[in-house]
Amino acid sequence: MDSQPAFNWHPGLMLPKAKMQPPFYADLVTGADPTSRFSFMNYLKTTGKLFRFAINESFFPYRSEFNAYCQWVANQLPNLQFGSSVELVQYDLVRQLYRIFVTHEATNHTTSLFARNLVLGIGSEPHLPDCVRDLHHPNIFHAAEYLRHKHAASELQT
Numbered sequence: 001m002d003s004q005p006a007f008n009w010h011p012g013l014m015l016p017k018a019k020m021q022p023p024f025y026a027d028l029v030t031g032a033d034p035t036s037r038f039s040f041m042n043y044l045k046t047t048g049k050l051f052r053f054a055i056n057e058s059f060f061p062y063r064s065e066f067n068a069y070c071q072w073v074a075n076q077l078p079n080l081q082f083g084s085s086v087e088l089v090q091y092d093l094v095r096q097l098y099r100i101f102v103t104h105e106a107t108n109h110t111t112s113l114f115a116r117n118l119v120l121g122i123g124s125e126p127h128l129p130d131c132v133r134d135l136h137h138p139n140i141f142h143a144a145e146y147l148r149h150k151h152a153a154s155e156l157q158t
Helices: 040-046 050-055 063-075 143-157
Strands: 084-092 097-104 109-115
Touching: 040 050, 040 063
Parallel strands: none
Antiparallel strands: 084 097, 097 109
16 A cells, blocks of 8 residues: 555656666565566566667666666556555454555545555655754755755755
């Protein structure tokens, strides 16, 4: 479950020509299974981008390309739900299952589902130091919000 409408990896940091720090083989699956159909190399081959990447002479893909790769993988996984928020988790002792209450953002309708196992990924929240958190200035924002604030911040520079 993810409350975002679709997968989007660090959207505020999709700077033009910005490259990844880890190399392409530090993708979602290669370390566990280099033959997985979800590898970055298979993404490149499937989308017709393998030759272009190979002649780029870099092991480090652009951040935007890595985001497109992650979206490609997410779109192939039918068990992912976007636009939904988990409201409550209860353990059902009789069924020995977790009951998860999910609200679908578009309809505000809540449903429930059951699961044998539960994995929580709370994500990471951008953090501003206490000394600037309460300052309301267009040039003070977390790097994850750069692209959203870029235009206003650059206008202040001139």
